[in-house]
Amino acid sequence: MGASFLQALVSGSMCQLRLSGASSRGPDLLRIVEPALPRLDQQEFLELDCGDWLLSCVDLEQLQGLLQQHNLNLVALHSVEPRTIVAGAALGFMTQPRMPTPQAQRQSLQRPQEQEEKAYLYEGCLRSGDCLEHGATVVVLGDVNPGARIHAAGDVIVWGRLRGIAHAGSRGNATARIAALQLQPQQVRIASATALGPGGHGPPGQPEQAVQRNGQIVIEAATVLPVHVPRMKHQAPVAR
Amino acid sequence: MAQMPSSDLTAHIEALKTHDCRSIVLCSGKGGVGKTTLTANLGIALAKLGHKTCVVDADYGLRNLDLLLGLESRIVFTAQEVISGSCRLGQALVKHKHETNLMLMPAGNPRMLDWFNPEHMRNLVTMLADSFDFILIDAPAGVEDGFKNAVAGANEAILVVNPEISSVRDADRVAGLLSSQGTFDLIQLVVNRVRPRMVEKLDMLSIEDVLDILAVPLLGVVQEDEQVIVSANLGEPLALGKSKSPAGIAYGNIARRIQGEEVPIPDINAKPEGFMNRLGDFLSTKII
Numbered sequence: 367m368g369a370s371f372l373q374a375l376v377s378g379s380m381c382q383l384r385l386s387g388a389s390s391r392g393p394d395l396l397r398i399v400e401p402a403l404p405r406l407d408q409q410e411f412l413e414l415d416c417g418d419w420l421l422s423c424v425d426l427e428q429l430q431g432l433l434q435q436h437n438l439n440l441v442a443l444h445s446v447e448p449r450t451i452v453a454g455a456a457l458g459f460m461t462q463p464r465m466p467t468p469q470a471q472r473q474s475l476q477r478p479q480e481q482e483e484k485a486y487l488y489e490g491c492l493r494s495g496d497c498l499e500h501g502a503t504v505v506v507l508g509d510v511n512p513g514a515r516i517h518a519a520g521d522v523i524v525w526g527r528l529r530g531i532a533h534a535g536s537r538g539n540a541t542a543r544i545a546a547l548q549l550q551p552q553q554v555r556i557a558s559a560t561a562l563g564p565g566g567h568g569p570p571g572q573p574e575q576a577v578q579r580n581g582q583i584v585i586e587a588a589t590v591l592p593v594h595v596p597r598m599k600h601q602a603p604v605a606r
Numbered sequence: 607m608a609q610m611p612s613s614d615l616t617a618h619i620e621a622l623k624t625h626d627c628r629s630i631v632l633c634s635g636k637g638g639v640g641k642t643t644l645t646a647n648l649g650i651a652l653a654k655l656g657h658k659t660c661v662v663d664a665d666y667g668l669r670n671l672d673l674l675l676g677l678e679s680r681i682v683f684t685a686q687e688v689i690s691g692s693c694r695l696g697q698a699l700v701k702h703k704h705e706t707n708l709m710l711m712p713a714g715n716p717r718m719l720d721w722f723n724p725e726h727m728r729n730l731v732t733m734l735a736d737s738f739d740f741i742l743i744d745a746p747a748g749v750e751d752g753f754k755n756a757v758a759g760a761n762e763a764i765l766v767v768n769p770e771i772s773s774v775r776d777a778d779r780v781a782g783l784l785s786s787q788g789t790f791d792l793i794q795l796v797v798n799r800v801r802p803r804m805v806e807k808l809d810m811l812s813i814e815d816v817l818d819i820l821a822v823p824l825l826g827v828v829q830e831d832e833q834v835i836v837s838a839n840l841g842e843p844l845a846l847g848k849s850k851s852p853a854g855i856a857y858g859n860i861a862r863r864i865q866g867e868e869v870p871i872p873d874i875n876a877k878p879e880g881f882m883n884r885l886g887d888f889l890s891t892k893i894i
Contacts, residue, residue: 491821493782494775511778511819529819 368398380413381438389419396432406437416445416454418537423453430457446537465558485520492516492530501537512552521545531555534576545575545588559583618728619789621735622761629731629741630864631664631760633784635776637747639768640798643834643843644857645744646674650845651861653707657739660699662711662730664756665746666722669713675702676841677710686714688733689726695733704846709738719751724758731759740864749783757784762792765822768799769811774819781822794825796860801830802874813874826860827874828853 368390372382383402390398412433421429430440443454444462454461485503494513498504503520514530516522519537521544528546533555535542540557551563554576561576561583568574573588622629632641632648642665649661662685663671672678683698688711702708711734727743734741745756757763763784767777777795784790797813804810813827831853837844844854845861859869 490785491782493785494778496782509821513775513778 369402371402371404373404380411380442382413382415383433383438384415384417385419386417389417391421391425392428395421395425396428399429399432403433403436403438409437409439412438412440413442413444414440414459416443416447416450418446419450420447421445421450421453423456426450426453426457426459483519491526494530499536510546510551518542532576535578540578543575543577545573547573549574549576549585551576554583556583615728616789618732618735618759619761621732625736627735627738627741628762629735629743629760630762630764631743631745631757632764632766633745633753633757633780634747634766634773635749635780636768636773639766639773640828640834641747641766642671642674642744643838644764644766644796644798644828645742646671647843647845647854647857648861648864649675649708649710649742650702650705650843651858652740652742652864653702653705654845654847654858655861655865656707657865658707658709658737659740659742660709660711660734660738662734662741662743662759663713664727664743665752666713666718667716667746667752669716671744672700672710672712673841674838674843675708675710677702677712678841681710681712684712684714685730686718689722689730722755724755727755727759749780753780753783757787761790763790763794764825765793765795765820766798767795767816767820769797769805769813769816771811774811774816778820781820793822795820795822796826796828797824798828799830800827800874805874824871825863826856827871828856828860829874 368385368387370384370386372384383399433440440459442460442462443451444464445451445454446464448463451461451463483500483502485505486500487505487507488498489507491508492498492506492510492514494511496514497517498515499517501519504516504518504522506516506524506526509526510516510524510528510530510532512529515533516530517533517536519535519539521542522532522534524546526546527548527550528544529550529552531553532544532551534544535557538557540559542556544551544554544556549564549568553563554561556576556578559578559581564585568585574585575588576583576585618629632645634641645661649659652659661671661675663669665671672681677700680700683693685698687693688695688698699709699711702710711730731741743756743760746752765777765781767773781793784793795817797816800813801810805812813824817824829852831844831851833844833849833851834853842848844851845857847854847858862869
């Protein structure tokens with residue numbers, strides 16, 4: 367997937383260009399966007415939805431030039447990525463930062479990108495104040511102590527006790543899950559849903575997982591891992 | 607003029623290894639948990655066991671290790687002069703009144719905070735390494751520059767923690783910071799100011815609760831003891847053994863464990879009720 371163009375439906379509303387899938391920059395960006403653009407007879411206003419793409423001022427200027435050739439006047443810009451918003455604002459576009467929203471469509475588009483990054487294997491204890499962020503599944507061999515945080519675009523799997531804050535599907539994947547041998551988190555988040563930890567102990571010896579069902583986070587007995595077992599890489603960098 | 611050894615990141619570790627010296631930093635993150643008290647008492651206790659020991663006050667902003675040891679009036683030169691080269695190392699070290707094996711490296715004035723950096727601490731430790739068996743570094747509270755300076759010169763650490771949730775959380779953070787440094791051979795835990803009666807009534811975290819979170823090997827347990835305050839005011843640490851007190855004995859036991867002796871840590875929670883038992887406790891089993 368790359369760029370998709372939505373014609374303005376009502377007169378007065380803006381056309382929309384949506385960027386999705388794997389991010390690209392420079393000449394590649396123009397090559398991806400170009401085929402999606404229609405031939406227009408008259409000047410139209412365009413709103414650009416950058417998704418989570420990281421675009422610099424130069425990228426945006428080049429894109430603007432291309433759009434103008436197609437009679438499109440870029441006026442507004444949405445993005446999940448703050449740096450793109452900053453670049454857009456510097457060029458004088460109307461900008462609107464967005465929370466990564468877990469729309470079903472966007473998820474299916476993001477899925478391939480998540481799988482490009484490999485899962486991280488972190489061996490050791492995550493202590494208070496540690497923050498582990500990764501663009502795919504995170505596996506921790508050890509405890510996650512109160513005050514530690516994990517943000518993973520994929521699943522969070524803890525072979526140990528999870529007593530900190532875990533955020534699975536941090537880029538909007540609502541099917542992500544949080545599994546631990548002992549699930550006693552302070553807070554769990556899956557995509558944009560947030561829930562407090564269960565408080566007490568779960569049944570001893572029973573690994574549990576938190577998943578999102580109908581927008582609610584529920585805790586249940588952990589199931590077998592998904593079919594694709596990701597390749598693992600050692601020692602994720604942890605911000606201390 | 608003091609000779610300043612040219613020191614890179616590992617020179618002090620090599621110096622510690624060649625002179626068979628152990629440099630231990632006492633840190634907690636949270637303030638008021640008893641780092642300085644423990645440093646003073648372990649210094650005395652290790653000295654009593656015959657080890658040449660140096661206690662280094664790395665809390666430049668709020669120094670009071672000298673107070674607890676009763677050496678405030680004897681300070682002439684400080685770490686500041688040693689590092690600037692205006693006195694020899696031996697001139698700054700203050701020998702303890704009663705324990706001749708114990709020396710204090712006093713902190714300079716609070717303006718040291720502005721210029722003192724981890725390399726200065728490594729240099730200081732490198733200089734101290736050849737004349738001592740143990741260097742105990744009293745770290746300041748917090749995890750900012752002062753803490754980073756204090757831990758830079760150590761190859762072992764003792765985490766001091768009180769059985770309360772904020773102290774445990776801070777110690778957990780400190781443990782993470784220490785292990786991320788990668789220069790520590792050993793990190794151990796001392797649970798300080800435990801009140802067995804409160805633990806019994808589940809009003810206070812038990813030793814097990816603390817260990818459960820921190821997962822750091824336990825070096826010792828010290829009970830809350832009023833004598834600690836009395837001794838601090840007198841400038842005579844309990845470990846000197848002038849009065850038999852549970853905390854003083856606990857400090858002695860920790861020192862023996864540091865030198866490698868196997869001293870069992872009794873279960874502080876298993877305490878029988880009743881006046882006679884309490885009296886019995888007081889006379890015997892309060893010894894930790």
